[in-house]
Amino acid sequence: MRICLIGAGNVATQLGIALREKGHQIVQVWSQTSKSAARLSEILKAPYTTELNSLVSDAEIYILAVKDYAIEPILASHNWGQNLVVHTAGSIPISVFEDHCTNFGVFYPFQTFSVNKKVSFDNLPLCIEANSKKNLNNLFKLASTLSYFVRQYDSVQRQQLHLAAVFACNFVNHLYFVGNELLEEKGIAFEILIPLILETASKVISQNPKSAQTGPAVRNDEVTLNKHLELLKDKPDLQTIYNQISKRIIETYK
Numbered sequence: 001m002r003i004c005l006i007g008a009g010n011v012a013t014q015l016g017i018a019l020r021e022k023g024h025q026i027v028q029v030w031s032q033t034s035k036s037a038a039r040l041s042e043i044l045k046a047p048y049t050t051e052l053n054s055l056v057s058d059a060e061i062y063i064l065a066v067k068d069y070a071i072e073p074i075l076a077s078h079n080w081g082q083n084l085v086v087h088t089a090g091s092i093p094i095s096v097f098e099d100h101c102t103n104f105g106v107f108y109p110f111q112t113f114s115v116n117k118k119v120s121f122d123n124l125p126l127c128i129e130a131n132s133k134k135n136l137n138n139l140f141k142l143a144s145t146l147s148y149f150v151r152q153y154d155s156v157q158r159q160q161l162h163l164a165a166v167f168a169c170n171f172v173n174h175l176y177f178v179g180n181e182l183l184e185e186k187g188i189a190f191e192i193l194i195p196l197i198l199e200t201a202s203k204v205i206s207q208n209p210k211s212a213q214t215g216p217a218v219r220n221d222e223v224t225l226n227k228h229l230e231l232l233k234d235k236p237d238l239q240t241i242y243n244q245i246s247k248r249i250i251e252t253y254k
Helices: 010-021 034-044 068-076 134-144 155-185 190-206 222-231 235-250
Strands: 002-006 027-028 060-063 083-085 105-108 127-131 150-152
Touching: 002 010, 010 027, 010 034, 010 105, 027 034, 060 068, 083 134, 105 134, 105 155, 127 134, 127 155, 134 150, 155 190, 222 235
Parallel strands: 002 027, 002 060, 060 083, 083 105, 127 150
Antiparallel strands: 105 127
């Protein structure tokens, strides 16, 4: 397909690379800044622009891979005609298109992305939604060239999926950061946690997260819990987090 990629951040970069590798043609890249547009243009070997009124008119699909707050202003700033326009956001409903486009949908890659770390799309969940059967079929065909894991979810389901991802990915990563800070205070390298992190992640692949839970809270080990809270006496914010999560675990396994 001939694709116009709107955005040049983490998602746009990884998605653009994956699309190009599967034989799709990135006919144009747009970004607000010439620096980011030129960077991705060089990677994808595609022309770029920083002006919405200079977007090509003959792409088969326009993919908005931009920050959530930028989606509606971009939609409102261009005449999309009959072109198929999609966004890649997990938490933005499909209704955002209704006053701006005739053919529209959602193409949501369910993964965490970084500009400099290449991601394999082969088994990456791609969540699609569209305002017509024809548009949905086109998105399914495009998604199927990238991944074996394509699902149709409506906006309500996708928002819940995004919420779950914040707990399972973003919050967990911040807790890695907290763990690293605690270790650094005592001169311990973060690498000692890596086997534990990998084993924990591995277990939830083969069993339900509820049955995989371990630790002092699941045993309601008050002695250990209180020792940990004492160690955090100079960090009241971490005490609160520790206490709230522990109580949630205790209640779950009563």
